[in-house]
Amino acid sequence: MNRFTIQLDEIQAAYTAEPNPTIEVRLERIGRIEKMIAANEEKLCKALVADFGVRDSIETRLVELKGLYQACAYTRKHLKEWMKPVQVEIPFYMGGSEAWIESQSIGVVGIMSPWNYPVRLALLPAIAAFAAGNRVWLKPSERSSRTSGFLASLIQEYFHPSEFCVTTGGSDVAEQFAALPFAHLFFTGSEAIGKKVMRAAAESLTPITLELGGKSPAMIDSSAKLKDAAASIAYGKLLNSGQTCIAPDYVLIEESLQDAFIQQLQTAAHQQFSDPKELTGPIDDEQLQYWQHLLSDAIDRGAKAIPLLNNPSAGGRRFEPVALIQVPQDARVLHEEIFGPILPIVTVANSAAAIEYINKRPHPLALYWFGKNKKNLQQVLEQTRSGGVTINDVFLHAALESLPFGGVGSSGMGKYHGKAGFDTFSYQKSILEVRGLLGTNLMKGTKPAHPPYGKKIERLLRTLK
Structure with missing residues (x-):
């Protein structure tokens, strides 16, 4: 002992x-x-x-x-x-x-x-x-x-x-x-x-x-207002420097919207986190090295890094937040939970393709959807599985005490x-107090089913159908 x-x-x-x-x-x-x-x-x-x-x-x-x-x-x-x-x-x-x-x-x-x-x-x-x-x-x-x-x-x-x-x-x-x-x-x-x-x-x-945790996607529908979506995603990715189990891990967006979204994302990131004293650091050197390895692996495989802040190394930041585009599917950053200020952007043909992309991967802890098209939203809610969903923002489903919080599949249980x-x-204890009908012994508990078996039990079986 x-x-x-x-x-x-x-x-x-x-x-x-x-x-x-x-x-x-x-x-x-x-x-x-x-x-x-x-x-x-x-x-x-x-x-x-x-x-x-x-x-x-x-x-x-x-x-x-x-x-x-x-x-x-x-x-x-x-x-x-x-x-x-x-x-x-x-x-x-x-x-x-x-x-x-x-x-x-x-x-x-x-x-x-x-x-x-x-x-x-x-x-x-x-x-x-x-x-x-x-x-x-x-x-x-x-x-x-x-x-x-x-x-x-x-x-x-x-x-x-x-x-x-x-x-x-x-x-x-x-x-x-x-x-x-x-x-x-x-x-x-x-x-x-x-x-x-x-x-x-x-x-x-x-x-x-x-x-x-896992890889929580941010889906940007073609009906979304890019400025608002970018502001929410920048906040979700850079709060605590992305060291959040429900941080947006990657973005799914149609290719025609990608450039405009990145522009809005950079603007939002600069507006919110340009002060180096407001961007949380990595918890330790191990975490910093992990971010550096994810980033260098993606770039080595052909991804393009786009800085999210326009004042590099301001105040001696230990890591510069970046978005990644043209990320090959074999890059580590698309398979491992990032838990840091790196945002891969994955282009898809349409909403159906985005749903298919999510469903080919383990169920995420959170899913974020941005847009106004109710039909597309309903398809996402019906056809994907995730621990929780926030629509047109990030995190907030987890901030409500009235909503259960947890994962599904590899993102958690309970x-x-x-x-x-x-x-x-x-412990939910089930309790039954047996009483007869109107205070009598009539229809009391197991009494009607007691042997010897015969016509009485046959009638009971017909009653129970």
Whole structure:
């Protein structure tokens, strides 16, 4: 028995002593997360700058911290309703019986969070787990070591380790963590690591949620207003320097529109991110080298790079955002998740060809469609599969707590946010109370089916048809 197993036993013992926390206890724990963030916004922003090198505090507050406040407020508003038993329909032949579903807590939830949004993506699932009445054990990413370390110290200050425990460390710690027999394991990260986590969890049959990524397309219909589409895509690709699981990974557009779109894209990128202090840096040298390798591989194979900003190396930017055109299909950038400020542009003949292109590839985590043609839009929605869709903008489907968020196929399994997160970390117990008709023994439960068999059972079978 190692220290992790002992630690899990201690948290499990605390949960066993309080397996059905009241709504007041659940909301108080969520409220502590809210207070913890509110009291340390500035310090968290500084920790993120220390990890990324460049990361504007407004961007951090907007895309990380604001989402946490929204999740707390939404949960506070709806938790009472989520916790209520749900009555279900009873067939007439079961007399006066009553059936319902109760949501129960499941135990200790393990969370493995990523480095790209190391505060938001650590605490959002924790809020959902607390709402469902569970205890939480977090393993944050070692690549955002300063933020992860600071967040760990804050959680230790605001929570008892039997409520909300944090363990930091590298891949060796992550491997041991993933193998623990949690009530549920929640992982956000790459597909490659997700497979390893799933294999480790399978040893103890731990239920798992995988929030992965993949190549999320931005489809520009011929009916789109190019200026608006370019502004949204530039924002989606350059926010956090593209280090976002639902960033637009590539663009599908008709060839006749490509030049005009690139012009609008450059204009939008310059308007939004010309200040070098507002373009987030790569998390580390490993990420920077990955971008450089993707770019050089594409160019070596014949792609043409088009700078998105017209003041190269302003303020010593470590990487210049680019669009890529004429990209050969064997280029790495068209097959690997980019997770950076590189935007391949793929030309297609029409909307049907764009749909075909998407469907020949793994299902993406997000899909973005730009245009006004409702018929083409409906075809895209009906004929493609993706974790979520935003129409005529980027990201926003993931910002709504009322919409479940998650992937499909290789982009993930399971969902959270709002009620979906509460359900993910709850056990839905089915309950039937058997009663006879009008308080009598008539038609009570299994009684009409009891042997000896004969004409009585024959009549029952005809009734049940």
